[in-house]
Amino acid sequence: MSTLKTEVAQARQAAYPIDEVNLNRWSPRSFLEKEVPETTLKSVLEAARWAPSAFNFQPWRFIVARTREERETFFPFINEFNRSWCEKAPVLVLIVSKKVSDKGDFVSHAFDTGSAWGLFALEATRQGLATHAMLGFDQAKAREILGVPEEYAIQALVALGYQGPKENLPDGMREREVPSPRLPIEEIAFQGSFGRPLK
Ligand SMILES: Cc1cc2nc3c(=O)[nH]c(=O)nc-3n(C[C@H](O)[C@H](O)[C@H](O)COP(=O)(O)O)c2cc1C
Numbered sequence: 760m761s762t763l764k765t766e767v768a769q770a771r772q773a774a775y776p777i778d779e780v781n782l783n784r785w786s787p788r789s790f791l792e793k794e795v796p797e798t799t800l801k802s803v804l805e806a807a808r809w810a811p812s813a814f815n816f817q818p819w820r821f822i823v824a825r826t827r828e829e830r831e832t833f834f835p836f837i838n839e840f841n842r843s844w845c846e847k848a849p850v851l852v853l854i855v856s857k858k859v860s861d862k863g864d865f866v867s868h869a870f871d872t873g874s875a876w877g878l879f880a881l882e883a884t885r886q887g888l889a890t891h892a893m894l895g896f897d898q899a900k901a902r903e904i905l906g907v908p909e910e911y912a913i914q915a916l917v918a919l920g921y922q923g924p925k926e927n928l929p930d931g932m933r934e935r936e937v938p939s940p941r942l943p944i945e946e947i948a949f950q951g952s953f954g955r956p957l958k
Contacts, residue, residue, distance in 0.1 A: 770938040784884040785938040786891040788844040789923035795850050799886050800825070803919065806882030812871035814864075818857040819875040822905055825850055836900035837916065841893045844932060848891075848918035853901060855911040872914050879917070889922040 764783050771782045804821060812818060824830045833851050834842055845851065854876055856868035880890045893916045901913055925936035950957040 767938050771940065774944060780881050780884050782938075784880050784890070787889050787922045787925075787936055788891060788932055789925050789927045789936060790844070790848040790889065790918065790920040791923040792847050793849060793921045795825075795888065795920060799888070800850060800919070802886055803879055803883045803888070807875040807879040810871065810875035810878050812874070813867045814860065816857070816860050816866045816868075816871070818866055818868035819872040820855045820857065820911065821879075822853040822855065822907070823850065824852070832904060833901075833916075836897045836904055837893070838895040838897070841895040841916075844928065845891070845893065845916075845918040847923070847927075848920040850919040852917045852919060853905060853907075854914045854917060855907055856914055858910055858912050868912060869914065876915065876917070883919060887921070888919055891918045892916070893918070 762783070763779050767782050767785065771785075773782060800823070804823075807819065807821065808817075810817075810819070824833050830846075830851055833853070834846065837845065854872060856872035858865070858868050860866050876892065880892075883890045896916050898913045901907065901916070907913060925933050928936055945956060948957045949955050
């Protein structure tokens with residue numbers, strides 16, 4: 760039995776069999792003003808915790824805003840467009856990564872933290888939640904307001920919560936509230952050397 764979300768089934772078909780959570784995870788902008796239980800949020804963060812990283816350095820850090828007061832601290836560094844929809848999301852998370860290990864080695868902090876965000880997003884989907892990552896915010900302001908030390912790179916801001924109906928969105932955003940397609944495998948995977956078609 761298919762567990763594909765209706766709007767996903769219309770927009771996304773996997774070319775090869777995969778777990779449907781990969782298709783069901785998408786980035787809506789309509790969120791319900793409904794609290795995420797603390798245990799559910801912890802499950803999402805728990806999944807991120809198990810991401811792989813170089814030397815098991817685990818460079819990812821998550822700054823969570825859940826209360827109204829905490830979220831209002833985030834709003835001033837978010838650009839107008841993103842703020843207009845993410846204000847309703849009950850949880851905002853700034854994801855940052857430690858750039859250098861305790862021994863002073865440069866680590867693959869961005870790559871590894873991207874893995875953690877991927878697991879975070881998939882677990883959120885399994886828990887019935889939606890995620891939407893953002894780069895449209897002022898990183899310097901975020902660093903200053905949230906006290907992020909210089910040795911941490913700012914990676915992305917994420918809205919987390921329960922998906923709302925697209926009808927709740929203003930004109931212009933409503934039409935864009937659809938799951939996006941993907942490039943075919945032939946365009947992203949090569950065989951033997953760069954650009955050589957995968958057999
Ligand atoms: C690092 C990152 C930054 C993004 N920044 C924004 C953003 O500032 N505003 C926005 O509306 N969507 C943003 N997105 C959402 C992407 O546009 C979206 O993930 C992409 O179109 C693929 O669609 P899907 O996530 O629904 O599969 C961002 C996504 C990522 C991963």
